[in-house]
Amino acid sequence: MLVLLGTDDWILGTVLENVISRFRNTFNLIVLAAVLVGQVLGLAVQVKRPDDGGTRLIRVWTIAIITPFSRGIIHTEDWVSEKWHSYIWLRDVRKENEELQDQIVQMKMEQVRLIEDANQARRLQLLLGFKEQYISQTVPAQVISTTGSEFSRAIYIDKGTNDGIKPDMPVVAPEGIVGKVLRTFSTTSLVLLINDPTSGAGVILEKSRLQGILKGAPNGSTVMQNVMSDEKVSPGERILTSGGDRIFPKGLPVGTVASVSPGADLFLNIRVRPAATLNTLEEVLVITKIEDRSPEGVDQSEPSRRAIDILAQRLPTVAPPVPTETGTGTEAAPGKPAPELTKAPGTTASTAKPKATEVAGGATTKPATPTAAPDKPKPVKQAEVVPATKPANATPNATGTPKDAQPQ
Amino acid sequence: MTITQAKQERIEVYRFSPAVTIGVPFLALVMQAFIPVKLHFFNNFDLPLLVTIFFAVARRSQVSGCLTGAIIGIFQDALTHQPLGVYGISKSVIGYAASSLGAKIDVENPGSRLLMTFGFFLIHEAIYILVARGLVGMNLTWLWGREIRDAFANAVLAVVVFAVLDKFKQQ
Numbered sequence: 274m275l276v277l278l279g280t281d282d283w284i285l286g287t288v289l290e291n292v293i294s295r296f297r298n299t300f301n302l303i304v305l306a307a308v309l310v311g312q313v314l315g316l317a318v319q320v321k322r323p324d325d326g327g328t329r330l331i332r333v334w335t336i337a338i339i340t341p342f343s344r345g346i347i348h349t350e351d352w353v354s355e356k357w358h359s360y361i362w363l364r365d366v367r368k369e370n371e372e373l374q375d376q377i378v379q380m381k382m383e384q385v386r387l388i389e390d391a392n393q394a395r396r397l398q399l400l401l402g403f404k405e406q407y408i409s410q411t412v413p414a415q416v417i418s419t420t421g422s423e424f425s426r427a428i429y430i431d432k433g434t435n436d437g438i439k440p441d442m443p444v445v446a447p448e449g450i451v452g453k454v455l456r457t458f459s460t461t462s463l464v465l466l467i468n469d470p471t472s473g474a475g476v477i478l479e480k481s482r483l484q485g486i487l488k489g490a491p492n493g494s495t496v497m498q499n500v501m502s503d504e505k506v507s508p509g510e511r512i513l514t515s516g517g518d519r520i521f522p523k524g525l526p527v528g529t530v531a532s533v534s535p536g537a538d539l540f541l542n543i544r545v546r547p548a549a550t551l552n553t554l555e556e557v558l559v560i561t562k563i564e565d566r567s568p569e570g571v572d573q574s575e576p577s578r579r580a581i582d583i584l585a586q587r588l589p590t591v592a593p594p595v596p597t598e599t600g601t602g603t604e605a606a607p608g609k610p611a612p613e614l615t616k617a618p619g620t621t622a623s624t625a626k627p628k629a630t631e632v633a634g635g636a637t638t639k640p641a642t643p644t645a646a647p648d649k650p651k652p653v654k655q656a657e658v659v660p661a662t663k664p665a666n667a668t669p670n671a672t673g674t675p676k677d678a679q680p681q
Numbered sequence: 682m683t684i685t686q687a688k689q690e691r692i693e694v695y696r697f698s699p700a701v702t703i704g705v706p707f708l709a710l711v712m713q714a715f716i717p718v719k720l721h722f723f724n725n726f727d728l729p730l731l732v733t734i735f736f737a738v739a740r741r742s743q744v745s746g747c748l749t750g751a752i753i754g755i756f757q758d759a760l761t762h763q764p765l766g767v768y769g770i771s772k773s774v775i776g777y778a779a780s781s782l783g784a785k786i787d788v789e790n791p792g793s794r795l796l797m798t799f800g801f802f803l804i805h806e807a808i809y810i811l812v813a814r815g816l817v818g819m820n821l822t823w824l825w826g827r828e829i830r831d832a833f834a835n836a837v838l839a840v841v842v843f844a845v846l847d848k849f850k851q852q
Contacts (some may be wrong), residue, residue: 305774332765339711339760
C-alpha cells in the first residue's frame with residue numbers, strides 16, 4: 274500500500290509538473306507575443322507620426338541619464354590634458370614658437386595678396402547683383418557621445434536649446450561639413466552625420482560644376498548621387514556644398530571623389546572621401562546664423578579699377594600718360610587718385626558748383642544719371658565721372674552713394 | 682521525488698541584487714555610447730546585447746529574459762535617431778531564446794559561451810535588419826563579412842565580460 278501510494282504520488286507529481294510546465298511555457302509565449310506586438314504597434318505609430326510618435330519623453334530621460342557621465346568624463350579629460358600641456362609638458366615650445374612666428378610672417382604676406390583678390394571678386398559680385406551666404410554666427414561644441422550603434426551614425430554634442438541650437442542647423446569641422454542637428458535637448462543635441470543612410474546634402478563638383486546629392490551608404494561610406502553616367506568625373510576632384518539643400522551654406526568643403534564607377538539607372542556611382550574625419554570627431558562648430566547679403570567691405574570709391582590697372586600699379590615705374598583736356602586720362606588710370614586726374618575734374622566740379630545729385634552721380638561713377646540733368650541731357654565729359662568729384666568727407670554707404678552727398 | 686530533485690539540482694538559477702540588475706545594463710549603455718567617441722571600432726560591439734544574454738542565461742526565466750531584453754533594447758533605441766522598438770524587438774527575442782537555451786544546456790564554460798554569443802549575435806542582427814527594413818523602411822543590407830567578423834568579436838568579448846559578471850551572481 275505504501276509502495277502504491279508512493280507510486281501514486283510520484284505519478285501525480287509528474288503530471289502536475291507537466292501541466293505546470295506546459296502552462297508556464299504557454300504563459301511565457303503569451304508574454305513574448307505581447308511584448309513583441311506592443312513594440313510593433315509602437316513602431317507603427319512612430320513611423321506614421323513624424324514628431325517622434327510621442328516617444329520624446331523616453332528619449333529625454335535616456336539622454337538625461339546617459340550623457341552626464343559622458344560629459345563628465347570628456348570634460349575631466351580636457352581639464353587634465355589642458356593642465357598637462359599648459360604647465361607641465363612644455364618641451365619644444367620655444368622651437369615651435371619660432372616656427373609659428375615664421376609662419377605668421379609668410380601668412381601676412383599671403384594675406385595682402387588675398388585681400389586684394391577678394392576685394393576684386395567682391396566688386397565683380399556687386400556689379401552682378403550677387404548675394405552671398407555669410408556664416409555670421411557659430412557655436413563651438415564638443416562631441417560627448419555617440420549612439421553606440423553601427424546602424425545609426427550620429428553623435429551627441431554638449432550644446433542644446435539653452436545655447437541657441439535648433440534642428441536642421443548645419444554642423445561643420447575645420448576640414449569640412451559634418452552633418453546637421455537632428456534633435457535638440459536642453460543641454461545636448463543629436464547631430465546626424467553625413468555618412469548616415471538617412472542623411473542628405475546638396476553638393477557640387479568643384480571643377481566640372483556638376484550637382485548631386487551626398488548620401489550615406491549602409492556600409493558607412495558616403496556617395497554622391499544623381500550624376501549622369503555620360504558626365505566626366507575624375508577621382509581626386511574636390512566636392513563642395515551647393516547650397517541647394519537650404520541647410521549648408523554654399524561653398525563649404527565636403528570631401529574628394531574617391532572612386533567613380535557606372536551605377537544603376539544611368540547614374541554614376543561616385544564614392545566620396547569626406548574631408549572631415551567623421552570617426553574621430555572631438556570638436557565641431559554649429560552654424561547658428563546664416564545671412565544672405567551683398568558683398569561688403571569694398572571701397573566703393575574706386576569701383577572702376579580693373580585687374581590690369583592693379584597689375585600696372587605693381588609693375589616697376591610706368592610713366593603715367595599726360596591727361597588731355599578732354600579728360601581721356603581716366604582711361605590711363607581710372608579710379609586712381611593721381612594728382613593730374615583729380616585736379617581737372619575736381620576743378621570742373623568745384624567751379625561749376627554742381628547740384629547734390631550731380632555729385633552723387635559722380636561718386637557712383639555712373640555717367641550722368643537722368644536726375645543729374647533732367648531737362649536736357651547734355652553730353653558729359655569723361656573727366657566728370659572720375660571719383661575725384663566726390664567730396665573729401667563723403668563716406669560711401671552700402672549702395673555706394675556718399676552719405677553727405679544725398680539729395681536734399 | 683528523487684528524480685525531480687536531481688533535475689532541479691542540474692538547473693541552477695541565479696539571482697542578482699537590485700544594484701547589479703539596474704547598474705550593469707546602465708553601465709553597458711553608457712560605455713556603448715561613450716567608448717566609440719575615443720575608439721570608433723567599438724561601435725562593432727554590442728555590450729547591451731551581451732548583458733541581455735548574460736542575465737537571460739543566468740536567470741533561466743523566459744519572461745524575465747524577454748522583459749530585460751525589451752527594456753535594454755528600448756533604452757538603446759532611445760539613444761539612436763531611429764524609432765523606439767527596433768532594438769527592443771530584437772533583444773526581446775534574444776532574451777527569450779537565451780533563457781530557453783540556458784534552461785536546457787550548460788552554458789557556463791567559455792567554449793559554449795563563445796558559440797552561444799556568436800549565434801545569438803547573428804540572430805540579433807538578422808532580426809534587427811528584418812524589422813528595420815520591413816517595418817521602418819530603413820535602407821540596411823546584410824553584409825556577411827561584416828556580420829561574421831562582428832559576431833566573432835562580440836563572442837570573444839562575451840567570454841571576458843561574462844567571467845567578470847559571474848562575480849555578481851547570487852544563488
